[in-house]
Amino acid sequence: MKITKVEAIPFAIPYRKPLRFASGEVHVADHVLVRVHTDEGLVGTAEAPPRPYTYGETQESIVAVVDKIFAPQITGLSALGREQVHARLERTVGNPTAKAALDMALWDVIGQAAGMPVNELLGGWSDRMRVSHMVGFAPSDEMVAEAERIRDMYGISTFKVKVGRRPYRQDVDACRALRTALGDDVCLYIDGNRGWSASDSARALREMADLDLDFAEELCPADDVLGRRWLVSRSSIPFVADESVPTPADVTRELLGGSASAISIKTARTGFTSSARILNQCEAMGVEVVIGNQIDGQIGTLCAVAFGAAHRATTRRAGELSNFLDMTDDLLAEPLVISDGTLRVREGAGLGLAIDPEKLARYRQDH
Structure with a gap:
């Protein structure tokens, strides 16, 4: 089961009220939807929430590092070979949230392939x-x-x-x-x-x-x-x-x-x-x-x-x-x-999640 494509889709959803704390405040969830596709038709999904005041990542930087660096390095690898994937990701310093989302999307694929919940x-x-x-x-x-x-x-x-x-x-x-x-x-x-x-x-x-x-x-x-x-x-x-x-x-x-x-x-x-x-x-x-x-x-x-x-x-x-x-x-x-x-937790194989396509179309930022 090979990785055939990796997507990083920026989206933005407002908060009802700002969340304020010592290192910053958040008004909009400007996150990145990460998807890992395989040649068997399985798609793993996760979310990368950038926190520039904590780790230096932004929505734009997560999309860029996934699209330009990580996707070319892991496409073609086995979706089951997490250690090989991590070895490729660790060639690039930092970017913890982007790496975490790719890891969780792979676990979602593995759970679906095994017919078991990730939990x-x-x-x-x-x-x-x-x-x-x-x-x-x-x-x-x-x-x-x-x-x-x-x-x-x-x-x-x-x-x-x-x-x-x-x-x-x-x-x-x-x-x-x-x-x-x-x-x-x-x-x-x-x-x-x-x-x-x-x-x-x-x-x-x-x-x-x-x-x-x-x-x-x-x-x-x-x-x-x-x-x-x-x-x-x-x-x-x-x-x-x-x-x-x-x-x-x-x-x-x-x-x-x-x-x-x-x-x-x-x-x-x-x-x-x-x-x-x-x-x-x-x-x-x-x-x-x-x-x-x-x-x-x-x-x-x-x-x-x-x-x-x-x-x-x-x-x-x-x-x-x-x-x-x-x-x-x-x-x-x-x-x-x-x-x-x-x-x-959700029942079903993998993470058990499904994305609403209409909502994704409404909130995505890369049209």
Whole structure:
């Protein structure tokens, strides 16, 4: 089964409201639909969400690297030869999101060829995950109102709170307002997107010590090496590395260097193959993991839940699987549904997804 064609189709779907956080804000999902075609008529599909403020990729750069570099290198290879494909992709540095989408599209092909769901091929631990919801920058009352709406409408009881503003006290006040309004039965954790200094992070964590936070993520920059190690050594809750660990080697450096004590795994960044390697690293070292979100649409979210539900370790915490709720539309013919705080994987071979051709025609940007 040979790869015959690779497509990178840019599309853009507006958000209902901007999602704001320390390293930027998102108004439009300007993503790339990646398709891998084979000589047996099977087509694998995935989504690449560019995040220029994090990894330097843009919609235009993903399309260019797939069309001009990756597609010529992997066309003609076996769709089952993932190691050969990865060896070709790794000749080019960076571009993690483009590489991840190609990897997941290949897994979709492999699942279809085997007549099995990708979730089962990856591990098959469960067919669903509990969902956490991300609450972005806004006045405290608006953040509380959003969290209450999401809780009441979807049954979600875990919330990731974006912090990292300066002065830091507005974020402390927002977290306190959320804990007061939502009560002790709801899980809260914070994500700074590298917005604070190590000293600001330490002060903020002290002031929030009574809020029973589950963990803290990327409060200060990874390149503040000594400051971050100092902060992590004093943190009473797990410190999650996210943007700082785009590769398995980065995971090793952050953990062994004392700059993190838990890891966020994002399939949008490491696909299924490298995500599995990172998960194995973390399990071998006794390190907790969480399934993160790169502000994915429904296609990317479907990939994330397929991987997360497949493994015992990644189902222990709620996965970040709800950002698509803020989009005005999506490309899936059958939209995802969050019910009772959980999201199920799709039945059927591969990833079980189908693209609505009319929606793709409406939102694609390469006409």
